[in-house]
Amino acid sequence: MLKVVNLECHRSDEVIFKDLNFKIDRGDNLEIIGSNGSGKTTVLRLLLGLIPSFSGEIHWSTSQDSSKSEENYTSCFYQGHQIGIKPLLTAYENLKFSTSGFNSSDDEIALVAKRVGIEGFLNRRSSDLSAGQKKRIAIGRWLLKDFNLYLLDEPFTALDDKGVKLIEDIIAEMNSRGSSFLITGHRPSRLKSHKIYLDQKNER
Amino acid sequence: MNDRNNTLDWFMLVMRRDLILSFRRSATYLTPLIFFLIVVTFFPLALGPSQSLLSSLAAGIIWISALLSSLLAVEGIFSEDYQDGTMDQYFISTEPVFVLIFAKVLCHWLVCGAPIILASIISSLFLYLPSGVLFALIESLLMGTFFMSLLGALGAALALGRSAILSAIIVLPFSIPTLLMGTAIMTAAINQQDYSGFLSIMGAMLAIGIPGLCLLTVEAIKLNYE
Numbered sequence: 029m030l031k032v033v034n035l036e037c038h039r040s041d042e043v044i045f046k047d048l049n050f051k052i053d054r055g056d057n058l059e060i061i062g063s064n065g066s067g068k069t070t071v072l073r074l075l076l077g078l079i080p081s082f083s084g085e086i087h088w089s090t091s092q093d094s095s096k097s098e099e100n101y102t103s104c105f106y107q108g109h110q111i112g113i114k115p116l117l118t119a120y121e122n123l124k125f126s127t128s129g130f131n132s133s134d135d136e137i138a139l140v141a142k143r144v145g146i147e148g149f150l151n152r153r154s155s156d157l158s159a160g161q162k163k164r165i166a167i168g169r170w171l172l173k174d175f176n177l178y179l180l181d182e183p184f185t186a187l188d189d190k191g192v193k194l195i196e197d198i199i200a201e202m203n204s205r206g207s208s209f210l211i212t213g214h215r216p217s218r219l220k221s222h223k224i225y226l227d228q229k230n231e232r
Numbered sequence: 233m234n235d236r237n238n239t240l241d242w243f244m245l246v247m248r249r250d251l252i253l254s255f256r257r258s259a260t261y262l263t264p265l266i267f268f269l270i271v272v273t274f275f276p277l278a279l280g281p282s283q284s285l286l287s288s289l290a291a292g293i294i295w296i297s298a299l300l301s302s303l304l305a306v307e308g309i310f311s312e313d314y315q316d317g318t319m320d321q322y323f324i325s326t327e328p329v330f331v332l333i334f335a336k337v338l339c340h341w342l343v344c345g346a347p348i349i350l351a352s353i354i355s356s357l358f359l360y361l362p363s364g365v366l367f368a369l370i371e372s373l374l375m376g377t378f379f380m381s382l383l384g385a386l387g388a389a390l391a392l393g394r395s396a397i398l399s400a401i402i403v404l405p406f407s408i409p410t411l412l413m414g415t416a417i418m419t420a421a422i423n424q425q426d427y428s429g430f431l432s433i434m435g436a437m438l439a440i441g442i443p444g445l446c447l448l449t450v451e452a453i454k455l456n457y458e
Contacts, residue, residue: 073320076323077323078323112316114249114253114312117249117253127324127325
């Protein structure tokens with residue numbers, strides 16, 4: 029679905045990363061692991077076209093046969109470091125007014141809220157919620173609509189053990205439906221995935 | 233799913249969310265309104281309560297105050313979305329971004345521009361604006377404040393993450409044509425001449441400005457993404 033060849037990115041004459049090669053197929057997971065400042069976020073934003081300057085090749089293919097490649101990304105879900113939860117909106121509104129949620133019915137939202145464990149505070153302002161609870165709203169957004177590829181920037185931060193388990197379950201479940209995940213993090217997770225280490229450049 | 237429907241859904245989504253957010257944060261619509269009323273009140277205090285003098289200046293005073301206060305309000309229109317990552321979602325979506333920017337500007341105008349127009353009706357009373365020209369004032373301000381919202385959005389996008397006064401300095405020189413047209417409409421109306429020609433020109437400016445300035449705003453925001 030996505031193939032990256034010799035990706036290289038400079039910022040103010042400094043090489044952030046180079047010779048990055050990876051491939052993601054349907055239902056695959058890929059983890060990009062690195063320390064702070066190793067360029068994890070840059071990789072994701074680069075793939076999405078939010079950072080226009082890079083060298084190397086990015087191939088997207090939408091259809092099942094991967095010979096047909098397109099220049100631009102299609103049907104991606106991105107969750108950055110800033111998860112875009114508006115403090116003045118309720119949890120329900122934060123789910124509803126999002127890329128994935130605007131076509132969802134109230135029943136679907138209630139179901140998703142139950143799954144991620146925020147059904148008790150759907151009508152509370154997000155400013156009253158904890159960082160972990162806000163993160164759970166963000167997880168709820170993944171479930172509202174199926175995307176081909178999810179690009180998640182450090183999804184495990186601010187979550188308790190239960191929350192981490194929840195993410196792992198949800199990702200496994202969505203893998204079986206054909207969605208792929210590209211995840212960044214500081215240390216490898218327990219997910220079934222290919223792992224790329226940005227610091228040492230040794231691919232396992 | 234139908235593509236055109238999708239864009240409309242997105243437009244409505246941004247509008248609804250921004251309207252809810254604006255009404256929960258009362259400062260967004262109260263600040264420009266109060267600023268407008270204060271500025272307008274200063275003129276009779278400084279110039280003296282002479283009816284003939286105020287009456288001849290009224291249209292200009294109201295117009296300048298309206299321009300300044302709608303600029304003041306528009307300065308922060310994108311900063312929250314940019315900082316909390318919502319802006320990224322606009323650019324990732326396959327929808328045309330300028331439509332979403334237009335939704336934000338339209339919402340901003342409804343929340344800030346419309347109250348200013350109402351306040352200008354009240355202030356026209358104590359500035360002794362000739363009574364026959366109130367309708368011309370409302371017509372010209374309707375278009376003028378909307379054009380200022382569009383211009384202000386461009387300034388806000390250019391000054392994103394920088395000082396707020398910068399966007400005002402960028403935008404104010406470009407508001408001169410709007411101000412000229414607005415005061416031309418008012419002068420014509422006071423002299424009981426036909427002002428429909430000036431109104432049409434303002435309408436034409438808006439017709440070009442809505443797509444043109446929204447597209448420019450998108451490009452200006454993109455500058456922040458290197």
